[in-house]
Amino acid sequence: MKLINLVVLPIIVPLFIGTVLLLFRKSLLAQRALGLFGAAATLVVSLFLLAKVAEDGIQVVTLGSWAAPYGISLVSDMLSILLVATASLLTLLVLWYSVYSLGEKRELSFFYPATLFMLTGINGAFTTGDIFNLFVFFEVFLMASYVLIALGGERIQLRESMKYIIVNVVAAALFVITIGYLYSITGTLNMADLAVKLGDIGSMGVISTVAIMFLVVFGIKAGIFPLYFWLPGSYYAPPLPVLALFGALLTKVGIYSITRVYTLIFTTDVAFTHDMLMMLAIATILFGSIGALAYMDVKKIIIYNIVIAVGVILFGVAAFNEVAVTGSVLYLIHDMLVKALLFLMIGVLIFITGKTNLREMGGLIRHYPVLGWTYLVAVFALAGIPPLSGFAGKILILQGGLEGGFVWQSIVVALSTMVVLLSAIRIFIYAFWGAEKSFNSPPKAKYVNRMIPVVILFVITMGYGVFIEFLMPLFQATGTQLMDSSLYIDAVLGGEK
């Protein structure tokens, strides 16, 4: 295989297999088998690509061989490929879980192809080096997410999907306008080229303005304060595997995009743009913290925890030094893993109890010790208790924040952990320890089936914490690449192949 085009594969493989799946839309077996195969194949090619990027540095493919900046470049740097690999892994595990939990009717309503198309969009968004192409990939995964959110067509789903679609359509319009303005200034769409041209101009009011517009556009997707209002309602509606995918992957595309443009393109007026990002990140943490303790509904609790994490990650990006940015990426991947894990666990919990309100649960630890204890450990990981998965990222974010002189902000970040811990551990205390309440007590086999992918994800997540040293070179490379944009620029514009 010619490895030079490897970059395209994590995008094309799910697209291709998703398309093939449409041919077998009535066969449950084919849907499941090919769906899982598609995600697994995507994972395999991304791991290949990861190895390649780790070894040879940033990989670039210019589509149709139209040299940058005229054609569309796909760029796999460490940040991109780490996210692609994580997204593919999580899609695989969530699909596995769905096989046992989604229900045949929903599975046959194009669930597997839509998920693979969403993965296409997400991987593409992580990979593309062209700002307009980024917009197109946004459309791809959004359109797939529209299908997924309405999957099954319950009343609440239809109502929430309508809001979700309209908010996203407005955001998309703003996105195109913003790209148009940026193009009008620079006459280019290639991100590396943009970085060069904006670097030539230097600090200028209109560029800071466009930078802030991008922050608004991506902020709606990422769920920063105050633009996350759509998120809790919309994420609440779909079935749990879909929620797990959304929670683990979708907001992260927004975070990725902010990280990308704020480390590569808009770095000429850091004092303003990144301070603005810092303020919004802190506000996001605060308001997410307020929301997380406001609910007794297990799904809502975890959903608000998404918001807090968004703030923490962007705090690191805003601090804008190598340690903090590295920490952000570490934490970003941790958050993807652990959020997917928690959502799946909550799914099992809801499956067992048949309820979503904590007050109606209790005493499960005697009957479901594995779920209970793994959940508790996952909560500690979520809170960044060492040596679990959130720890290394959080500590670097804090350290970078302090080095950047953001003292009180760092303390806010450290304390937000308490809210995260309290909100999530409440689920454990009520549902597992509390006085025993009646529950469904479904057949053991069904419970065990669901627990297999959950436990696998659990082990991976924990390994990500304890054995982080083995991955550390990758993250250090990520930090270096992000803070030294010339590496990216040279790879795209310098080394024409």
Next chain:
Amino acid sequence: MLLFYILFPLFVALGITIVSSKIRREFLGWIAFSVPVVLFALFARHIPTISSSEAIRTTFSWIPSYGIDLTFLLDGLSLIFVLLITGVGALVILYSIYYLSSKDSFAHFYTYLLLFMTAMLGVVLSDNIIVLYVFWEFTSISSFLLIAFWFHRKNSRNGAIKSLLITMSGGFTMLAGFLMLHVMTDSFSLRVILAELPQLTDHTLFYPAMALLLIGAFTKSAQFPFHIWLPDAMEAPTPVSAYLHSATMVKAGIYLIARFTPGFGGDVYWFWVITCVGLVTLFWGSFNAVRQNDLKALLAFSTISQLGLIMTLLGIGSAGINPAIGEAKGLYTFALFTALFHLVNHSTFKGSLFMVVGIVDHQVGTRDLRRLGGLMRFLPFTFLLAMIGSFAMAGLPFFNGFLSKEMFLTAVLSIGDLPIYGGAQVGWLLVLVAWLASVFTFVYSMILVFRTFTGRPIVDEEYKVPQEASLGMLIPPGILGVLAIGLFFFPNLLSDYLLKPAVEVLVEDGAALAPKIYAWHGFNTELFLTLGIITLGIVAYLLLRKWRPYYQYIPSNWTFNTLFRSTLSGYERLGERVTMRYMNGNLPSYFLYIFSFFIIVMWTTWWIVGPINVTFDSPSSMTVYEGLLAVVMAAAAIAILFAHSRLTAILLNGVLGFSIAIFFVFFRAPDLALTQLVIEAVTTILFLVCFNYLPEWKVEKLSITKKVRNGLIAIAGGLTVTIVGLAVNNYTKFESISSFYENSYELAGGRNIVNAILGDFRAFDTMLEGLVLFIAGIGVFTLIRMRQKKGAEPRENQ
């Protein structure tokens, strides 16, 4: 080797979990018991080495990329703690084997307890502060699990979560402090940090780091006002209270402060904050202990108070590090020495007292003072042990508490002689507080013994006639009681082998400056103070009935406990209110947020970075037709707002679309115009086709203020976008990449640029847009099919 010591309990804990179902429950206890015994022996072997002021070190890599290594260090200070952890641990486990009932899960209990042991050993042995922090949090977690050991009780759960919240918040603040230390010194190693800190007093982060560190230590060691978690933690089984919440975990904060004394000691704030917090805690704890009716609560407040005492000593002693102290250095080294001495003493008598209370609870079935009395004749040995423990705690002669209490008074008196920090002015006040606290301490010690064991025997059918506890429950407190007496007679043995090497770690020449301990030092102020304490204490105890009722006049909702609870519930309520307020699930509100936020950030940007350049001179001048068309579009757009029927609105929308097509014609893009026309035609027709199936058009009823508000936001939003549009319009510094495409025929073989771009240069975009349409088709298909099936899938599964 040290790593093995630390992990040994953890491995055994894992083993216990695995084999728990296969072996007898008591046997689990004996396995667990062997762990601290073995470790105690192993650590004790190092006493000779350490007492010659050497240290033992081992290092393993964990995250070397960021300087986080598993480096462990056994020096004089750590040695005291590890011996306490393993020694008291062994006794507690032995005790617990007889204490736990057959209904309790031995496997869980010993797993948690051994987990805690590993964590606690890790805290006192780590040289790397991040690793220290890791273990620190693990002590909180295992404490959380142990407090909630009887998790079916609501109080246990509440106590567990409360202690977790407070100690972990402290942990996180401490972590922030540690990271500041790292930023200052560029190292995670305690030794390096401690060596560099004294030179960094001018660093901006010096005081923030100190403050955060202290909060961590104070929360863990239950210092005022963070002490509130400790009484609630008494919901734990009594062996746990004896071990974690009296002898070891709560001393982690003391360890931390002692450890950082060489770095921060000598600073005036360090001195005053620790001394004052310690004294306030000492007083507040003893003052509150007297009012308790629950024996364990009494012991909890007593522990708080005693921890405050040790803290005070560490505060006073830190003055000895200041180079300006001169000749008086010995006097303050004395305070540090006393702190460590009392630390050991406290573990002996308080450990035994907890076990005594446990026996009472276990044999009688209650620990409520109001229902206890005259137990002496039923539980004679327990009574004896209770006397030893209480008298030691009260500071009576022939018990170790007497020695350290006298030395404590000496240390507090020495503040008056302090040549620096202005100690001379307030010294007398501190002495008074310490003295009063000691009186209260005396009183509650007496309550503990005499209220429980003397007086009228209880005649209550509810309780079985109490019987003396089994030997297994008496031996552990017995050993501690013997130690409490033994240390009175041979204190210098402890001093030479353990205390002096530890003081050496804290202060330079500490071992040489450390005093020799005497029980009798003539008629000095300390002795008179002690006599005063005993006299007043006896009087106060005898008159207890007269003055204790006045406690009830202290307003109960003015405590920190209430503050904590109401803060927490207030926070939840506030969160709920605020969140429900803006998360109303209402689409128009969503747009309000998006657009208001957009407008606000944009104008803030211009306010901060300065206004952007807006010019109206366009490179190509506007024609009359273009102007007319723009007016038409604006009119149509505004008219939509006032449309009264759906039909009008759709047609007006069509006007907008077709006008855009005409613009394309003006700009000489016929393909685009054609595409736009087709799209407009199709959508308009589709709309009209669906018309029949849509519900009645309802005009929104909005108040005039809301209409005005929405209108203003709409206008401001449009204006904002227009301004940026005008500003970017004339920016022609760079040549656009579009000039490249003009060559499309030669490059791609197509004369039409648009086609070449869509079909070749950026074909990838086109393909993906195709995919978007395709997915949309799937979505529509599923929705239609669902409609045919009448209704949604039930969601029985998640």
